[in-house]
Amino acid sequence: MLRWLIAILILANLLAFGAIRGLFGPAPLTTTNGHKQLNRQIHPEGLTVRPIKASESVDVPVVGGPVADPAIQASTLAQ
Numbered sequence: 206m207l208r209w210l211i212a213i214l215i216l217a218n219l220l221a222f223g224a225i226r227g228l229f230g231p232a233p234l235t236t237t238n239g240h241k242q243l244n245r246q247i248h249p250e251g252l253t254v255r256p257i258k259a260s261e262s263v264d265v266p267v268v269g270g271p272v273a274d275p276a277i278q279a280s281t282l283a284q
Contacts, residue, residue: 223229
């Protein structure tokens with residue numbers, strides 16, 4: 206049974222190697238689709254880049270503000 210498994214794995218590796226080398230034709234990602242993508246853009250010259258303000262950023266903490274009390278309930282332990 207182990208011999209069959211090894212034979213199947215070797216065959217799968219040979220098929221993968223052939224696919225990488227172009228045995229089944231060129232890979233879809235290697236074709237030049239750049240012109241199609243450029244034609245699909247809608248007015249790329251209208252895009253502008255602007256810096257974000259600190260108030261628009263989510264990751265920047267507000268320094269110097271009041272710290273909220275943690276929502277923890279405490280009680281004494283019964284012995």
